[in-house]
Amino acid sequence: MAALAGIQSKEAIVFLISMLPVLELRGGFLAASWLGIPLYRAAFACIGGCLLPVPFILLLIRGVLGRMKRYRVTKRLADYVEKRAMGKSDEIRKYEFWGLMLFVGIPLPGTGAWTGSLIAALLGIRFSRAVAAIFIGVLISAALMAGLSYGILDLIL
Secondary structure (H helix, E strand, O other), rough: OOOHHHOHHHHHHHHHHHHHOHHHHHHHHHHHHHOOOHHHHHHHHHHHHHHHOHHHHHHHHHHHHHHHOOHHHHHHHHHHHHHHHOOHHHHHHHOOHHHHHHHHHOOOOOOHHHHHHHHHHHOOOHHHHHHHHHHHHHHHHHHHHHHHHHHHHHOOO
């Protein structure tokens, strides 16, 4: 991260971290706190970065996975991604909007906007409902991670 600090603003670094699968908001807020970015600027960067990939995933992932399954080289990866996502889909399938919102909102490994978008697309949840649930879930996750990163960690460090 220090290597990027001379090239990009701290907020841009946090925005990019928040866009990454697995890290998303969790990594973004931790990095923002570590870099000394004020909370309100960190929140905009993290939420924006986390939400940017969502519409693309919702609209394109089924086609991408379908194309990947055509080729022996990428079929395994596509099957693996689909299987992992669908393995976490029970609550979302059962409660749809509320399940998706809570799945995205609980900042644990394996949850978040990327996986939530993937599951919503594979389950065929209507785009507008999926975006709304994911947006609210990201706001919940942001509040929790901001409290953790800027509250508890500041007390410890």
